[in-house]
Amino acid sequence: MAYELHYWPSIQGRGEFVRLALEDAGVDYVDVARLPSDQGGGEANLASWLSYATPPPFAPPVLKAHDKIIAQTAVILAWLGRHHDLAPVEEEGRMWVDQLQLTIADLVAEVHDTHHPISAGQYYEDQKAPALARAQAFRQERMPKYLRYFERILAGNGAGGGGLAGAAITYADLSLFQVVRGLQYAFPNAMAAMAPDIGAVLTLADQVERRGRVAAYLKSPRRIPFNEEGIFRHYPELDE
Amino acid sequence: MAYELHYWPSIQGRGEFVRLALEDAGVDYVDVARLPSDQGGGEANLASWLSYATPPPFAPPVLKAHDKIIAQTAVILAWLGRHHDLAPVEEEGRMWVDQLQLTIADLVAEVHDTHHPISAGQYYEDQKAPALARAQAFRQERMPKYLRYFERILAGNGAGGGGLAGAAITYADLSLFQVVRGLQYAFPNAMAAMAPDIGAVLTLADQVERRGRVAAYLKSPRRIPFNEEGIFRHYPELDE
Structure with a gap:
């Protein structure tokens, strides 16, 4: 069964670190909030899903892998590292x-x-x-x-x-x-x-x-462009 | 051999999360930077030690346990959790x-x-x-x-x-x-x-x-009091 990534649908944000690992590992996943809202996508469905997830995440990104619900970017990545060969074994x-x-x-x-x-x-x-x-x-x-x-x-x-x-x-x-x-x-x-x-x-x-x-991912529509709603924002006055 | 904690000697800071775990686990450790400077303590010795530690820590706290050098508070705690019964096994x-x-x-x-x-x-x-x-x-x-x-x-x-x-x-x-x-x-x-x-x-x-x-730890001189050099500072104007 495909993994599920639950994250804001319009920004790279912290979810992007998870997306990159999933893509590089070639893992089958669904970026759930980017689906049409009648298929469970959108911010309202995301907020609702988050409020019921167990154990309760403090904030997205959250990965659902098999029956596991994993939050906090670094914990998700450590798990992907262990299970998909993106980290040392020892x-x-x-x-x-x-x-x-x-x-x-x-x-x-x-x-x-x-x-x-x-x-x-x-x-x-x-x-x-x-x-x-x-x-x-x-x-x-x-x-x-x-x-x-x-x-x-x-x-x-x-x-x-x-x-x-x-x-x-x-x-x-x-x-x-x-x-x-x-x-x-x-x-x-x-x-x-x-x-x-x-x-x-x-x-x-x-x-x-x-x-x-x-x-391949970076060229695909799955990669959301940098924008001024995300973490990395280009405000020229902050770079002078 | 006793573990070594390397952290700023005059504040609780992030090091305190490690101190509490070491104390609660009853682990034998030395809070190195709090030793007299002729025994390796003090901020100058700490800075020197950090600059040579391998793999290179970005910032203290750092735990030396056996031959391992571990930085980042959450990574140190996860290691202590696994090895000293302060976290679930599975x-x-x-x-x-x-x-x-x-x-x-x-x-x-x-x-x-x-x-x-x-x-x-x-x-x-x-x-x-x-x-x-x-x-x-x-x-x-x-x-x-x-x-x-x-x-x-x-x-x-x-x-x-x-x-x-x-x-x-x-x-x-x-x-x-x-x-x-x-x-x-x-x-x-x-x-x-x-x-x-x-x-x-x-x-x-x-x-x-x-x-x-x-x-016992909280009553001991090993516990540094809260102060206005640490993370938690009492500035009354920030609490009004």
Whole structure:
């Protein structure tokens, strides 16, 4: 039976990290909320499904795999990693990929807060002044800190065509690809300025993008384009 | 050989979630950075140790257990849960506790940003206006959303003396205790107002606090008091 992904239907968001892993693994899945509403799709059906799911998820994305209901992006990915060959088999390697994913998750939360530093429940336009300040601190301090960290790991691994956890590509590499493309979309100027310092990170992103099933997915209508409802938003004033 | 915890020596911070698990499990450990500097303690030694640790941690806390170096709070806790009986044995139960812990981690990050909504690298006094706005949104929207979520889980479990994942107390329950006490410290007014709605959460916190080894730890000098350098800070103006 196909897995079910339950996530907002109009954004990449955190669901995209799960979509990329499902696509790369070649797993049969249904992106339920993107179905027509009379087939269970749409935001109202999603909200209803979430309210009845057990154990109760705090927020989407949620994966239904066989009889399991799994929430929290990093937990979903760890499960897919174990069961679909996107993570090392032994405990130490798995824990390292788990760590990388949580560091990526922290970065993603900080990206979100560049445009919503006060409240996700208020409009961007109503928190634009603090957004300008937070985005500046993010571009100047946090983004370089995170990206140089991943660069250091890849350089330490020889940066020779492998990923963050060695030769085999893991779900953390897929996620880093998504973060790099997202940052390039949201902060093209800041990312262009950083390019000379993060050669191995950019090379890894290119390498992930060329993987057969990832490349096919990115060209398909299943890939929702970046947009200004998601986590990575291009507001030019936040990239100056 | 005793485990080593590597974390900032003057705050509870994220390290406290690890300390509580180590203490409750009765594990022999050294809180390395709290040693005198000629025995390897202090912030300079911590920074040096972190820069050489492999695989490279992004940030503390880091646990050294036997020959393993484990970073990211939730990964450390999952490992302690597996190896020291603070989590269910089967996969589904373990994943549920992982999910709970990541939801708690998200809440903790939001608490931090109530006093540092712009940049952790700038003084609170220099970001006080956005801090007032973010703290208000946190108290009115986010804190109730998180705490009612945990209340709903405990109520669903019968709230009969067990924890978030059933009868046995897990590391997520220890962490929820820490969050409850931290929120009561930082936002005493908001927490008092919420008390009637989160009876099961408060009862669980009391239950954890009375566990033998936790109670002994809390009374010991090993427990650093809440203070205004940590995540949970009492700035009265953020609780009005």
